[in-house]
Amino acid sequence: MSGSVIVLGGGAAGLAAAIAAAEHGCFVTVLERLPRVGKKILLTGNGRCNLGHTGFDFSHYHGSLPQAEGILAGFDTAAYFRKFGLLTRADSEGRLYPMSGTAASVLDALRFAAEQRGVRILCEQQADGLTQTGRNWKVSCGSQVYAADTVILAAGGSAAPNCGTDGNLFPILRKMGYAIQQPRPSLCPVPTDAARVRALKGLRVRAAVSVVSGGKILKNEAGEVQFTDSALSGICVFNLSRLTAESGNRTELMLDLLPDFSAAETEALINELISLRGTLPAGDLLTGILPKRIGEGLVKSAGGSCQLAASDMPADVRRKLCALLKDWRFPVTGTAKFAQAQVTAGGVKGECVTGTLESRLHRGLFFCGELLDLDGDCGGYNLTWCWASGETAGNAAAASASTPKRPPKVSLRDDS
Numbered sequence: 001m002s003g004s005v006i007v008l009g010g011g012a013a014g015l016a017a018a019i020a021a022a023e024h025g026c027f028v029t030v031l032e033r034l035p036r037v038g039k040k041i042l043l044t045g046n047g048r049c050n051l052g053h054t055g056f057d058f059s060h061y062h063g064s065l066p067q068a069e070g071i072l073a074g075f076d077t078a079a080y081f082r083k084f085g086l087l088t089r090a091d092s093e094g095r096l097y098p099m100s101g102t103a104a105s106v107l108d109a110l111r112f113a114a115e116q117r118g119v120r121i122l123c124e125q126q127a128d129g130l131t132q133t134g135r136n137w138k139v140s141c142g143s144q145v146y147a148a149d150t151v152i153l154a155a156g157g158s159a160a161p162n163c164g165t166d167g168n169l170f171p172i173l174r175k176m177g178y179a180i181q182q183p184r185p186s187l188c189p190v191p192t193d194a195a196r197v198r199a200l201k202g203l204r205v206r207a208a209v210s211v212v213s214g215g216k217i218l219k220n221e222a223g224e225v226q227f228t229d230s231a232l233s234g235i236c237v238f239n240l241s242r243l244t245a246e247s248g249n250r251t252e253l254m255l256d257l258l259p260d261f262s263a264a265e266t267e268a269l270i271n272e273l274i275s276l277r278g279t280l281p282a283g284d285l286l287t288g289i290l291p292k293r294i295g296e297g298l299v300k301s302a303g304g305s306c307q308l309a310a311s312d313m314p315a316d317v318r319r320k321l322c323a324l325l326k327d328w329r330f331p332v333t334g335t336a337k338f339a340q341a342q343v344t345a346g347g348v349k350g351e352c353v354t355g356t357l358e359s360r361l362h363r364g365l366f367f368c369g370e371l372l373d374l375d376g377d378c379g380g381y382n383l384t385w386c387w388a389s390g391e392t393a394g395n396a397a398a399a400s401a402s403t404p405k406r407p408p409k410v411s412l413r414d415d416s
């Protein structure tokens with residue numbers, strides 16, 4: 001194949017798309033607004049890059065893109081990177097990491113693969129306009145104009161704006177007629193009443209966490225919860241943040257600090273602890289099972305005194321303490337900012353693209369990555385989507401670049 005392809009955005013999806021298109025012999029140019037490509041990749045997985053997951057389960061994805069299921073089902077992240085000489089290893093929960101243990105080697109593997117295939121990378125080029133004239137696409141970056149047969153949009157969403165992703169393409173796409181699902185922060189801390197958590201700042205505890213609204217449990221997760229000065233955080237909370245953002249301030253997070261104990265077993269446990277260490281101040285009663293400040297917070301919330309001997313705890317405080325260990329509520333007071341979010345929920349709606357991620361409105365225009373209305377849970381699902389969608393869009397853009405153009409399509413509802 002031949003033809004030219006412009007990839008707009010040099011992140012995970014853009015690099016995967018560029019490599020795929022170049023593999024087919026296309027002349028590929030990546031336009032990246034930052035001084036370097038792949039800044040966000042370096043931050044992923046706390047610098048270790050959780051680049052995929054061993055199992056495929058589409059229920060870990062959310063959004064309006066049913067086409068994604070077929071694209072993801074046929075994709076093998078470990079095999080994909082092995083082609084570039086990067087080996088991976090999975091942790092006990094199936095999360096894939098580079099064998100080197102560092103995100104830098106993932107970016108290096110992509111950069112080398114792009115370079116070997118002749119991809120041209122132009123940095124500090126912020127695209128601000130996109131036009132189709134006859135068979136050609138033109139992308140303007142200030143006074144510079146770049147032309148190509150096809151364009152792949154891989155500019156990401158609005159999360160982590162310090163990585164070049166501030167949603168700047170959405171207004172341009174809206175003007176071009178694309179339907180955009182309102183972008184919202186996802187995989188982020190959940191803000192709560194600061195007065196309730198400030199004293200717990202910096203603590204971590206394992207818990208089952210539920211989103212509760214109107215007395216109903218909407219979703220559960222389990223794992224380590226971290227307390228910040230005004231929010232609950234941690235992977236399990238991140239996975240609930242999409243839902244709390246959608247449900248607004250009517251929701252609460254409910255922590256079960258003893259998920260392996262029934263209510264009766266919890267009561268028996270408290271009685272056992274009082275018989276074993278009842279002479280200790282009540283604030284120390286739970287130090288054998290929880291961090292001290294959490295135990296103190298629970299005793300206070302139950303209406304008890306941390307200084308009095310645990311065995312002198314009134315029966316109603318003891319009952320309340322047992323109840324709190326199984327059901328500790330934190331009101332959701334808002335939504336985190338994009339700067340605190342790992343991904344964007346929302347973006348270009350699935351109805352705008354075909355199964356190969358080509359636009360239904362404009363021939364020769366393709367989409368991939370977080371720009372589209374698909375977001376995954378924590379666990380490598382988001383990067384998997386970037387590699388898989390980038391490869392799909394790159395392959396399809398290469399095919400389109402080397403075939404004569406048909407007239408552009410005009411209706412979102414045209415399914416052919």
Ligand SMILES: Cc1cc2nc3c(=O)[nH]c(=O)nc-3n(C[C@H](O)[C@H](O)[C@H](O)COP(=O)(O)OP(=O)(O)OC[C@H]3O[C@@H](n4cnc5c(N)ncnc54)[C@H](O)[C@@H]3O)c2cc1C
Nearest residue numbers: 009011012013033044045050127156164369370380382383
């Ligand atoms: C701190 C953090 C940790 C994460 N950890 C993980 C993890 O371990 N595993 C996982 O699966 N996911 C993780 N994610 C999510 C994952 O990194 C993203 O979903 C993914 O990187 C999105 O890739 P993308 O290529 O779609 O967009 P991005 O990587 O955001 O890249 C888009 C690129 O486009 C450029 N750009 C934007 N507008 C323009 C323009 N107008 N012109 C030119 N260039 C433009 C940007 O500068 C950017 O380089 C994490 C995210 C963050 C923020």
